[in-house]
Amino acid sequence: MKLFLPVLLLFTFFRVQAQFAVVEDKDGYVNVRRDPGTSAPVIGRIQSGDVVFLTDQKNGWQYVDCYINHKNTTGYIHPSRLKAVDKFTSAHRVVHSADSVFFRLGNLQVGIRETSFVAKKNRIRYRKTEAGRMVDKINDRSFWGTDGYLPASQYQHITCFWEGKEVAVPDSAINDVFNPNLHMTTVLYDKGTKRWYIAATNSDGAGGYEVIWVFEQGEYKQRFVYYGF
Known part of the structure; x- marks a missing residue:
C-alpha cells in the first residue's frame, strides 16, 4: 500500500503528457476527416500550433478531440501531422x-x-x-x-x-x-x-x-x- 500513491501519481504524470498532441504541418493547417483514410470526407481544418486530445487509433489514423471553428468535435488526423506533448x-x-x-x-x-x-x-x-x-x-x-x-x-x-x-x-x-x-x-x-x-x-x-x-x-x-x- 505504501507504493500505491507514488505509482498512481507517476502514472497520471505521464498520462497528462501523453494525451495531448500539437498539430504540425508545413501547409499551416491539417485536415480533419470523418473516417480514417485520405478518401474520407473532410469535416474541417485545424491550424498548426493548435493542440488536440488523443484517443484511439484506427487503420493507422489518430482519432482526436479537437476544436473546429471554436466548436469541440472529433475526427481523424494522420499521426504524421501530430507531435505528442511528451516529446x-x-x-x-x-x-x-x-x-x-x-x-x-x-x-x-x-x-x-x-x-x-x-x-x-x-x-x-x-x-x-x-x-x-x-x-x-x-x-x-x-x-x-x-x-x-x-x-x-x-x-x-x-x-x-x-x-x-x-x-x-x-x-x-x-x-x-x-x-x-x-x-x-x-x-x-x-x-x-x-x-x-x-x-x-x-x-x-x-x-x-x-x-x-x-x-x-x-x-x-x-x-x-x-x-x-
Missing part, C-alpha cells in the same frame, strides 16, 4: 505545497496557486433537473470541473516569467476551470518553437477534464479544454 522537455517541479506549485527550466519559471471557491463572491445561476437544482452558469459562463455542483476550489493565478519578464495570463484563461489538481500538472517546453505548455488533469469523476495552456515566445496564446474520455 518536449519537462520543467522541474521545485516547490509544491498544498495550494501552490512552482516550476523552473532555464529562463522559464511558472507558478500556479489555487484557492477555495467562495460561492457568495460569484454569480451562480441554477437550473432545475430531475436530480434537483444544479449549477448552470458561474459568472454567466459555462464551466469545467463539476457535474452540476458548486466547485470546491479554483485557480487563484498562473504566473509565468520568460527571460526575466512576466508573461500576462488573462483571467479568462483560468476563471471557468475549477477544482485544479496541482499534483497532476506539468510544464513542458519546446525549444524549436520557443513554446511552453501547462497541462493538467483536473477534478475527478464526472467532472474530470484535461486543460492545456499554450505560450509562445513570451506571450500567452490560447487554451484548450477537453473531457478526456
